Amino acid sequence: GAGVSQSPSNKVTEKGKDVELRCDPISGHTALYWYRQSLGQGLEFLIYFQGNSAPDKSGLPSDRFSAERTGGSVSTLTIQRTQQEDSAVYLCASKSSGSSYEQYFGPGTRLTVT
Amino acid sequence: QQQVKQSPQSLIVQKGGISIINCAYENTAFDYFPWYQQFPGKGPALLIAIRPDVSEKKEGRFTISFNKSAKQFSLHIMDSQPGDSATYFCAARGGGATNKLIFGTGTLLAVQP
Secondary structure (H helix, E strand, O other): OOOOEEEOOEEEEOOOOOEEEEEEOOOOOOEEEEEEEOOOOOEEEEEEEEOOEEEEOOOOOOOOEEEEEOOOOOEEEEEOOOOHHHOEEEEEEEEOOOOOOOOEEOOOEEEEEO | OOOEEEEOOEEEEEOOOOEEEEEEEOOOOOOOEEEEEEOOOOOOEEEEEEOOOOOEEEEOOEEEEEEOOOOEEEEEEOOOOHHHOEEEEEEEEOOOOOOOEEEOOOEEEEEEO
16 A cells, blocks of 8 residues: 655755645544654654644744644645755654554655755 | 763774774653664664663674663674664653654764675
8 A cells, every 4th residue: 555655755944934834644644743853863752643633742843843734634834034054854654543562754845945 | 860862973894893882861851762774765673672671682683782881872783794884873762752753863884894
């Protein structure tokens, strides 16, 4: 079946602009995660959704970052007033509601803030 | 307490050799330790994972060794192949209901033909 998809694959934006990144999880997966991967760094947790609720937003770096999920499916990560330090690859992962801990990752969106 | 420390940062191995990547953690509440493989331009893909009640898990050429008392775990790639050249990340499940993963900083592996 289809895996996790993300769009756009690449986004170049000017400092101060807002951007929206989209994630389509695997159908039926109730859990959805956003991570950020900066150059030469590991993946940094941003936010977790269970259904449409976000019980863990502890990784969002500032109030310029927000995310929502609708219909228990698609999620959008929004970054307002982008800064150069926001440049990174933003990865989305989803997980089924079963006992497996495995997270399936999408290909990511590479964000470049100029 | 939430960190996972990974070494080395980069590794060069000859074809047919053994690649070894090490990780260490502090938080004893971690209960699931996966290794992810990432190729350029792709998202990470689960390679192999272990839970702390097991000291070793093997899948094909890939083996995780887990030392609970030392809070360390490692990935061994036997008979390394050029196609194994990628970035490898260890991770730990952070505990609680969120299932979030805490990642190491990654190891760039190059297998020379």
